[in-house]
Amino acid sequence: MVEVGEKMLKHCNGHPLAIVEEFWQQREQWRNSKMFVTIFNPIYKAMDYIVLALSYYEFSYHLKASFVVLGYFPEDFEILLERLYYLWITKGITERGGKRSLEDIAKVYLNGLVHKGMVQVVSRDVMGNIKMCELHDLMRDKCLQITKDENFLLTIVYARNHELQQQHPSSCILDDRIRHLPVYVGDSVQELESIANSTKLPHLKSLLLFPSGKVSYYHSRGDIPQSLELLRILDFTGFSYVRLSSSIMTLIYLRYISLRSARITELPSEIGNLRSLLI
Structure with missing residues (x-):
């Protein structure tokens, strides 16, 4: 290694910065090399995951809770901040402090996650405020791992595309300890009905439905089962048409x-x- 270092110094006229510049110019060639792909790339990914895990466990309670909610959204999903803030506020994650509103507190939490590199900014408004954000794939994997370990979240994906995980109500195990359920809808409204009529989710507090391009209409045909009586969040964002029955009053x-x-x-x-409903 010493001999190699001396050769590099000689090649760069003894200037360490020149070595860095030389490497930087050849970084794409290095990254595409067989050695990097087979040896170093997996190591770097593992190190990133370790750093992420360690940084998460140093978060305050509110930042941890805020981060976990981001796992509700699909991969590469651009999250509208207004929607995210309402979820945080409804779940009681944001606490009013002094004269600041709950939305102001939510902005502080988001900026904290952005500063720590946990959240990526997608777009800003004309005033420079964050408008949309997203999770890096690695961060989302961590989110899902945390929620899985705590029986906190179950994600169900419906699709005909075999590249996606397919789970159907008849074969999907709905753990009765699950509290939050995002459903990524495929092309059948009956799939939604199967979930809505499930009697195995007595502790469910959040139900978020993410429609595909093919499904844009939701019609609640039957009564909402009593097993969902603890539900606090019901999200139909993205559906073109929504029809709800009077059973929502339960x-x-x-x-x-x-x-x-x-x-x-x-x-x-x-x-x-509904007395608890936030208007």
Whole structure:
């Protein structure tokens, strides 16, 4: 190694910075080399994961909780900040401090995650405020691992594309300890009905439905089962049409229902009587 170092110094006229510059100019060739791909790349990824794990466990409670919620969203999903803030607020993660609003506190949490490199900024508004963000794949893997270890979150994916994991209600094991359930919908509304009518989720508090391009209409045909009575978050963001039956009135703990971008074909007039609902 000493001999190699001396040769490098001689080649670069004894200037260490020139060595760095020389390496930087050849970095793509190095990264594409067989040695890097087979040996160093896996090591770097493992080191990144270790650093990420260590940094997560040093977070405050509020930052940990804020970070985990990001795992609800699909891979490479661009998250609208307003939607994320409402989820944090509804879950009680943000705490009012002094004269600052809950949304201001949520912005502080987000900036903390961005500063620590846990969240990537996708776009900003004209004032420079973050408008949309996303999780790096490695960060999302960590999110899902945390929630899996704590029986906190179960993600169900429906799709005909075999590159995606396929799970169907008939074969999917719904652990009754699961508290948060994002459903990535394929091309069948019946899939949604199978989840909505599940009687195995007595502790479920969050149900988020992410439609594909083929599914844009949600119609609640039956009554919402009593097993979902603890539900606090119901998110239909992205659906073109949403029709809900009066059985939604049984969700007395419901605090947040998102119908962003949806044309509501039917909504019970009594929905305003849900005392916990945040308007």
